[in-house]
Amino acid sequence: MTYNKLKRIDLIFHEDCECRKVLEKTFSKSNDEIINDILESGLKGRGGAGFPTGLKWKFTAEQPADERFVICNADEGEPGTFKDREILFRVPSKVFSGMAVCAKVIGAKKGYIYLRGEYRFLLPELMKALDAFHRDIKDLIDFEILIQMGSGAYICGEESALFESMEGKRGEPRNKPPYPTVAGFKNKPTVINNVETLVYAFMICKHGPMKFKELGTSDSRGSKVFSLSGDTPIPGIYELELGMSLDHFVEEFGDGDTKAVQVGGAAGFCVPRKKFRETIIGFEGVPTGGSMKVFNSSRSMYNVLHNYLGFFEEESCGQCTPCRVGCQQLIKGIEAVKKGEKKAAYLDQLLKLSETMKLASKCGLGQSVANSFSSIVDNFREEMIY
16 A cells, blocks of 8 residues: 555544444344454454454354453553543443443453543543443343453553452463453453454444455554654644554654654654654554654653653563563663763663563563663664763
């Protein structure tokens, strides 16, 4: 696909939708037909990992169990990401409806929204919308949605740590396998989807898979909601077609002096100006949960990296040594190089450490530290030294 300009999409926020009518139409289909529509659309998880949504629903539905759950992961803790908050504020009924469709497919009678602790201010209006939704669908499906508050821990955005938190335990990742489709919440088969993923699943039910499939590329179907911040004249939330080059993105949203873009928050990749043209925003290039942080020439990339490492050091659950100790050593290491206490070549040792963390850490937090660390050190090494 060739992009001459960015294509803005209006599926999430701006398209009116009578949820009950769409649900009536969807529930008239068999579970297999609904799953096939989601599979045909090519929808992948919008939280960043990109697992095919239809397969997740299919695997959960196939598990023998007396109880299954659908969980909406609204623990939006990635730095620079604020699009799920806006979705829940502006179109909560689309989120609820996506959960209801999933519940129908997998045979769940209960669903949960795990809401980020800092989003408690959304709760009063969200509860009103949820009560209205329950009244509207009570004759369509035996399904109840509950809201559970998080406690402000970044690690609980990881699905198994989220389950532990919901069960009243310390929020720490579990060993995998088993995966959530086999043993998730309360060790029952569970579908856990991002807020945005559930809305897209519902919109696919409304329009059919082809409209969604027409957008994006063969590897990255559909559109995506981006949270844009940093050195841009127009910060905010934008729904854009996947598969765009970062060059086109910066042309649209940069301030004319963009030297780097952090794609995917602290856990993502820092792309320098020289790589804008070759970098594709999508699963075939650089995937993102939504955060796009723009930096211009006035910014110190050492300070950016130091900030990210401080964040990871603070948010590590401490369960595994590679992450717990590795984060500490990386931040001490770049401080020592900056002060001249270590030679510049020490950065290469730190890069090896970050790669070890990527291989040996138990969950995505420790595994993703290498993304921002290596991409910033490799592309802005001179700023780490002087």
